[in-house]
Amino acid sequence: MNELFGIPTGALALAVAAAMAAGLGVVGVLALRNPIFVKLGLRNIPRRRGRSALIVAGLMLGTVIISAALATGDTMSKTIRSAVVTSLGETDELVSVRGVDVESVAIGEATRVAYFDEAAYRKVREAGLRSPNVDAVAPAIIETVAVQDVTTRQNEPRVTLFASDPAALRAFSPMRSGGGEVSLADLRPGELFLNEDAAEELGARPGHRVRVLAGAKPVSFRVRAVVEFRGAGTSEAAVFTDLVAAQRLLGVPGKVEHVLVSNRGDELSGAKLSDAVVEELRPVVAPLGLEIKPEKQQGLEIADVEGASIMSMFTTFGSFSIAAGILLIFLIFVMLAAERRSELGIARAIGTRRGHLVQLFLFEGVAYDLAAAIVGAALGVAVAYGMVFAIAGALTAFGVEILFAVTLQSVVLAYAIGVLLTLGVVGISAWRVSRLNIATAVRDLPEPPRRRRRGWIVAALGLAVSVLLVASGVSSAEWLPFGLGVSLALVSLASLARRLGVPDRLAFTAAGLAIVVFWLLPADAFAFLADFASGFSVFLAGGLLLVVGATWVIIYNAPLLLKALAWALSPAKSLAPVLRLAIAYPLRSLFRTGVTLAMFTLVVFTLVVGVTTAGSFNKAWADVELFGGGFDVRATAAPASPLGDVEAAVGRVPGIAAGDVRVAASQAVVPLEAKQAGAGRGFESYPVTGLDDAFLERTSYGFAAIADGYGSAPEVWRAVREGDGLAVVDPNVAPRRDNWAMNVPPDFQLSGFYLEDGRFEPVPIVVRDRRTGRDLRLTVIGVLADTIPAEMWGISTSQRTLERALGPQVAPTVYWLDLADGADAAALATKLESTFLANGLEAQAMQETLDDYVAYSRTFMLIIEAFMGLGLLVGVTALGVIAARSVVERRQQIGVLRALGFRRRMIQAAFLLESSFIALTAIVVGTALGLGIAYNVIADSAEQPSWSHLTLAVPWLSLAVIFLVVYAVALVATLAPAVRASRVYPAEALRYQ
């Protein structure tokens, strides 16, 4: 990726690396000043190698998640960049007829691009070659045609025909075949080249005869060679002829479609000169009715934005795991301190300052940190590779080839962030450790309750800040400050209550419960204060606070819970002594029990919310009626050869009975520019589609929001059909109060209402055809539902409206068929493709398209869930660290127990029961909280017209698998230390000091 959070990755990596260097520099200076503490810190590392390895494993998890997210972003960016570079080669700018937007054809097949005279090309070439920034200019025709191999009888309805002037093209990317360079000039009349994709899809070899269908009459060619060429306007199948042959084939003698401009430099560096070249050539091309666009620069920018979007999706979903990882780092260092409490106490007694203790831990922490971040960054790349492998499999159905990539910047960035994150947490935990009570630490006695002289001030300050946060949240209608303010107020009140003599247990139980209840309230519970906006940051903060609140309640009431557990298990008399032990230890170390419980609960909570909401949305979305809008088959024709009257055309298809097709509708797609009238923003490229009457009459696509004056979806569609200048838009352009979307929004955006309101005043927009400079005024009266397929994205109006404004360029190229009940949509699609091969027709049953999307969506969600599940590793490590520490701490006590007659299995059972307490509590609490939040999300979404049919679907089977994994993981993590504990030889343990 070239950009992350809008900052160039190079600069960001440099800044973060500089911050890391500064942090490490400070640590280095301290180390030079106090080498004795370096010695003290570092010599601890090899003392217990197994535990040191566990610490490194624990510290690296945050880095793994960041590194994996960055590498996945790099991969997506590289994949799109590679497609851009393969498709454009040396071409940096494209000169075309004004108003032609090549990039927006992804939504549907755009209407055919206009041609212009070669004389105009010559003027552009002349001007271009005068510029010191341009090294080549060539004319081109890039058109979609259908191709049939006569020998193999294989057809390919969509192949890019690329044609140019061989002499002018020579300065572009070389065309190679069989190890040597070839040229379009080598082609004899009636010959063409194929690229490898086309040869593979057609089964074609040199010497084969192929038919090119680009209109009514097929033209036969002989395949001269299979070539490699970057810059054919596609990264997929292509055929190559010289310009004259293509002009003859397409019936456009003396015309060209584009002028390709190559800037000085190679395929990537040339794009940096695009701004200058566009500036230089604009005055030349404008009078010719042409315009110049920096295609490569734009393509590369989009690649980076998409890559960053994927990266941000993974970091967002990985946030809970990162939070759990931070808790783990904290726990590890607090436990390290507990182990060395007596040493630290004596160090303080003989004059070591608190700052020195912080340094001591920092030195040790930095050593672990540097190693952990290296392992983490490398492991993250491996995790990303696994995810990319899975994504690549899921995208095969869409013909997308994923190219795995990791940039040095990303690795540096992940490493530096990992180091800084750990350094910060180690610093904070070291500061906490340094505040030990010397007298008790020396004798390794429990820390006495701390007197907080400034407790009143802190609590009062907390209340003041919370009031400000709440006020800010209400005035800006933002849930995050409001929610944080209320939570802080509850904590501050609990703190004040303690000062007033309320027992800790009561104060924190009440505060914890209040926080849990507050964050579990329905989204509209405080609608009387403001129409709050929320998003992923709210989900993240809410999740963390819910877990904190619940953990408080459990930890402050743990004695009661454990007594209840003991009572429940009391019939099993053999368990009694083991149970007593398993209960006593977690109660003695409530802090570490609480932190571990919070970590596990966080992981379970995240997984439950993710699995449940994704499952519910997927179930609601996977409805072919919603997805197809009442149609069963969608087909697209090559822009050069549309079907014309689709109803008549379908009627001519052999094997299709008259009653099979109930409705045959068509749609034109025109890449135009649009803006909201009077909103103060400029025109942005956006596709406009023209829907014919048949479509508008039949469609059942629903709406997320409907303009005032219209009562229902059919009413909106009827108005678009019958009225003039009315339109509907896809939901991506509508403003939302809640920002849950992960995809990159289009530049064209509406304003003045929120989608969630379901109602809005009709929005006037202006659509401009830059080719003619003509404006079309439309009024948006509906925003389509979130459940529509990507094929319906754009501004949709009636074909009549579009034709009246733009003329004949809006020939429909997309066709929608509603079939009679019982008709086989897949078979009919196949018949259509073979009949209309000459038109380059591609058809697919909506059910199949939906199945592909659903399969992809499920795979993607599984990957996201697996990514979130990385947090489980945090839990495993935490339990491992705690259990390992417990064995060391309790060695003497274990010796006593063994001497008293405890069998080995009883010792093991006590350890496993302890972990079970944490894991099972986390499962129960995490599931309850997760289902609570999932219910709120679903209930809130179901209030939107888009999702009115949405219901909470709890995937119990998936949850059961998660529970089993979590529990098994907890037991596995404890097993090794438990076995080690049980093998303690009593006499040796009793001597242990």
Next chain:
Amino acid sequence: MAVHVESPVVARVAPVTAEPIVEAREVVKTYDTGQVEVHALRGVSFSVARGDMVAIMGPSGCGKTTLLNCLSGLDAIDAGEILIEGVPLSAMSDRERTDYRARRMGFVFQFYNLMPVLTAVENVELPLLVARVRSGEARRRALAALEMVGLADWAGHLPDELSGGQRQRATIARALVNDPAIVWADEPTGDLDSENAGEIVELMRRLNVERGLTFLIVTHDIGVGRATDRIVRMVDGRIVEDNRMEVPRVLARHAV
């Protein structure tokens, strides 16, 4: 445990030196465990003269260690005042108290509390390095301190490689390396056999007599008590007895 040292001549007399190095006035210390309040010190007034070797004795839980911790500034007090070399502890910040400990105090504890990852000499030089003494000088003084306690040959060994008595000698070397005004010892022989305990008490006595080091020793061991100049007995957070020998050995020696 029998400690083979010469029994001091004991008499109920006032301290012979006018200038106290540590003085406690009506010191109160209460531990609040959340369930119960433990009154560890109930208005203790007490002073230690320079060059004195004082033993604080009494049953478990009487407040001996609490008194040592409070006097040495390791723990905070709830009421009263403690003066170290005439300066109230309450007037010192945590940092000043810490620096004072590094420069002017030495500590000996029952379980040695040596840093397990540092060798004997590194442990001994630790307070000097903390007090910013140059490393060469610190090493020289640490080796001299080890020599003084008879542990020079074990300077490069880790604590795990030393016997209990050797560890406690290393602790004493660490306590005296910064030439302290006072050494605080909490059950210094509590974890040693009688032979090693005797050697440690003898060592402390020698350091007191020869170098004029002030010792305040918390102990259960009457043998240790007998080796000191003064025995203070505590019960339930109060001093109930303060017995002093007629002429402290250190003064006698220096008078000679």
